[in-house]
Amino acid sequence: MSFHQSVVWVSQEKAHVMHLDPSSPTAKTMVIQSQHQLDRLAHKKHATGGRLHHEAEQFYEQVSLALWGTSEVLVVGPDTAKDELVDHIRRCNMPLAERILHVEARTRHTDQELMEFAQEFFRNDDREVVQQNDFG
Numbered sequence: 001m002s003f004h005q006s007v008v009w010v011s012q013e014k015a016h017v018m019h020l021d022p023s024s025p026t027a028k029t030m031v032i033q034s035q036h037q038l039d040r041l042a043h044k045k046h047a048t049g050g051r052l053h054h055e056a057e058q059f060y061e062q063v064s065l066a067l068w069g070t071s072e073v074l075v076v077g078p079d080t081a082k083d084e085l086v087d088h089i090r091r092c093n094m095p096l097a098e099r100i101l102h103v104e105a106r107t108r109h110t111d112q113e114l115m116e117f118a119q120e121f122f123r124n125d126d127r128e129v130v131q132q133n134d135f136g
Contacts, residue, residue, distance in 0.1 A: 006070040007118035008063060009108060010077040010085050015059075017066040018115055020122065027115045030066050034059045060088035064096060073099050074118055076106040 005020045013034050018027040035055045063085055067073055073096070075082050082103055090097045102121065109117075 004070070005072045005074075005118070005122045006067055007074040007076065007114060007121075008067065008085070009106070009114055010063060010075065010081045011108065012079060012081050015063045015066075015081075015085075016111065016114065017063065018111070018118060019070065020115065020118060027111075027118075029111055032059070032062050032066060056084065057088065060085050061092065064089050064093055067096060070096075071099055072101055072122065074121055075100055075103045076114075076117075078105065078107050 004022070007018050007020070009016045009018075015032045015034075017030045017032065019029075020027050035058065075086055077085075082105070086097070086100060086103055089100065106117070
């Protein structure tokens with residue numbers, strides 16, 4: 001199934017992927033749990049020459065697969081996980097990376113608040129589209 005617009009809120013522990021339907025007041029939400037807390041793996045990143053640990057890469061791959069078929073993506077989150085997700089997508093799925101419109105630091109709110117934020121973002125015709133080389 002393909003979706004026009006999706007938002008992903010990602011942290012070290014989990015990701016909430018919401019597929020928005022302009023004709024519906026609700027969104028299809030998928031929660032992906034990290035196998036390991038990524039903040040514990042962050043220190044290993046330095047020991048492996050800056051590469052993420054295998055479990056982190058698997059987590060980010062699951063999130064990117066959940067975005068399959070989306071034509072516009074908004075990525076938000078409170079910490080470095082959002083940037084690591086975008087880096088993973090850039091390395092492994094350039095067509096998806098080109099559909100990421102914006103990356104923003106945001107604390108976690110309810111799914112309803114996240115959906116309303118994303119709907120407002122996508123509804124805003126004057127938004128500045130962030131090109132793939134501009135974030136990260």
